[in-house]
Amino acid sequence: MSFDTTWDVDKHKSEFEYEEHWQFRRQFLVEHKDKFPENRLVCLAQVFFNVEFLGCKYPEKTMALIEQLSEGLADDLREKRKGKLQRTFVAASDAAEARAKGNRQVSMSVTNKKSFKNLTITPYHPDYILPHFILLDANCSNSFEVIFRSCDFCQIPKPDIKYSTENPTNIQATLYMQQKVIASAFGESEKTARKNVCNSALEKLKNTCFTIKKKVEDSEHQVSKAAFLNDVSKVVTTNNTNDDNVEKKLSDDNVGNKLLKMMGWKGGGLGKEGQGRQEPVDIVQLPKNLGLGHKTNVAESAKQKIMFALKREIKKHLLEFKKSSKKRIVFSTEFTIEERKAVHMLSQNMGLKTRSYGKGEQRHIEIFKKQTAQEIFFELLDCDYENDYYILIPPIN
Structure with a gap:
């Protein structure tokens, strides 16, 4: 054949x-x-x-x-x-802490420290305790959030927590993953029991599963709002100058210009005697959900121009990031709720992944290039278990 x-x-x-x-x-x-x-x-x-x-x-x-x-x-x-x-490691917790602080530690000898020498099963082996599951340590202290975000990161079903209320003052919570019991704990209320069972489950998962630890981005490497403000002020100033001083005219290739000339218009005002308006109708971008009759005051108009210019500069930055070899960027805590929403929307339109972390004044956004947990795991295996963004930590036991 x-x-x-x-x-x-x-x-x-x-x-x-x-x-x-x-x-x-x-x-x-x-x-x-x-x-x-x-x-x-x-x-x-x-x-x-x-x-x-x-x-x-x-x-x-x-x-x-x-x-x-x-x-x-x-x-x-x-x-x-x-x-x-066969590359060796210092103790997992010590290595993670040291590397997160930027300190490199020399690997210890195989005789007295944990190593990957006997590693025969990866999270993608059918005999792995929780197939396809890897803990994602994103520097979060909430164990419930860590477990659920790890499942989202690995694209597997989220845990199921079941409660037993036979004793109303001592409620039992049991956490299941992939139909396996991971941990069980008690509490005075469902909320307390859930917190306790998640803490217990997280410790057991650290003992038996691989962990990918996300490195903390230094503040000096974060994208600050100040980086955009100079460019935004230049754009707004230029636009204002153009609005005030530059004569508005239609270009020769403008469709409206061509149609008017075909009807005998030679420039100047409209109408038989040239008594009509001489300048094109201005295009004004109104805020969302506002009708044509809405009139903005000077302060609102300036705010809209700044926001429009800021979005344009953020979009430029995201396009540069998408073309670069970087895999993650972090926007600082300086951005307002409205500005963070704009970053989320622009990122998603470009096929990038976004995630918000922190509360209140510490709230910030991280932008990722889409990469699966499996791709990250094997990349870390092949580059000495650490790259610019993550550290691979073996199971404690």
């Missing part, structure tokens, strides 16, 4: 696929391009990736075929990953 072998291998690289993963998958495709039709080979390459990187298992015949096709290639991959997994 003959089939086309002239297809381009590189078109099958996913947009966010980690480079090392793609190189192994690409090598698999190139080596067997002349043995299978394109669709089947792409599927086999994905199965190869799932077996080697995620620990997936398939029917016996499929596993035998993958083993045969990956001979030599898989040996190189396992040897390389073995070296990576």
Whole structure:
């Protein structure tokens, strides 16, 4: 049976696929391009990736075929990953604290400190205690929020908390994840019981699951409002100057201008004697939900111009971020509620992810490029368990 072998291998690289993963998958495709039709080979390459990187298992015949096709290639991959997994760590809590403060610590010897030497199961292995679950430590003290946001981060069903009220003064709360009992605790009310069971569950999850700790962004690296104000003031000043001093006229390629000239207009005022208005009708952008009859005062008009200019500068900044290699930016606490709403809306329109943290005056926004928990996990495994934004912490036990 003959089939086309002239297809381009590189078109099958996913947009966010980690480079090392793609190189192994690409090598698999190139080596067997002349043995299978394109669709089947792409599927086999994905199965190869799932077996080697995620620990997936398939029917016996499929596993035998993958083993045969990956001979030599898989040996190189396992040897390389073995070296990576043998890197040693100081105690997880100490390492996380030190790195969050910006201090680098030298790894201790394998004989007296925890390491990844015996790591054989990742969160994406079917035998993992909670498949696909990784704790996201976003420097939050609320254990309920940490667990629920971690589930959202991993795109798995949220926990289920069930209450037993047989004793009204001592309510029992039980937290389930993936139909497994994680923790149980008591409290005088449902609120207290929920708090206690979440605290207990969080400690157990730290013991048994991987944690991805988000690094705290230094205030000097945050996007401050002051960075936009100079540009905004220039725009507003320029607009005001233009409004006051520059003669308003229609350009030669303006549709209205062309139509008027076709009807005999040669400039000046409208009407047979030129007695009509001489300037184009101004376009005024009214606030949301206000009709044409609304008249803004000077203060309102200035505020609208500043907000409009601020949105434009924020949009420019977000576009630059989207094109850059950065994966996260943080807007400082200086922005008002209305300005934060504008940042949320602009970010979402550009396909970026947003999340608000803190309360009151400490409320701020973080903007992310969309990246799955799985992509972040394997990226951290391949770059010494730490990058500019996250630290990978192994289970305590």
